[in-house]
Amino acid sequence: MSAPPLVLSRCEGCELLYLPTPGPCPRCASRRATPVEVPPTGIVLAATEVESPAEGWPSPHRLALVEVEDSVRLLAIVEGPLPAAGDAVEVRREGEAYHVQRLRLDPRKE
Numbered sequence: 001m002s003a004p005p006l007v008l009s010r011c012e013g014c015e016l017l018y019l020p021t022p023g024p025c026p027r028c029a030s031r032r033a034t035p036v037e038v039p040p041t042g043i044v045l046a047a048t049e050v051e052s053p054a055e056g057w058p059s060p061h062r063l064a065l066v067e068v069e070d071s072v073r074l075l076a077i078v079e080g081p082l083p084a085a086g087d088a089v090e091v092r093r094e095g096e097a098y099h100v101q102r103l104r105l106d107p108r109k110e
């Protein structure tokens with residue numbers, strides 16, 4: 001796998017790890033945060049397929065709720081087949097969106 005590390009923000013006030021946003025820490029409202037690199041992998045909590053997505057999106061449009069380092073959760077666009085809850089995925093950020101792709105840990109199961 002060649003995805004670069006995922007960058008999260010570590011709050012300098014309360015140590016919370018969260019998705020980088022222009023705003024303050026979602027827990028303590030501190031504006032001081034340090035970028036932290038974490039492995040670009042996560043576990044799928046839930047995934048769904050939207051058969052009639054908004055104009056401009058590919059159909060079917062697959063989305064997954066994914067948990068990465070320190071229980072940080074993100075909503076991501078799925079590339080490839082729809083993953084199941086518990087599947088390991090690789091996470092990539094493109095602009096403001098996250099993309100995930102199922103990791104093939106055991107090729108015999110494919």
Ligand SMILES: [Zn+2]
Nearest residue numbers: 011014025028
């Ligand atoms: Zn904080």
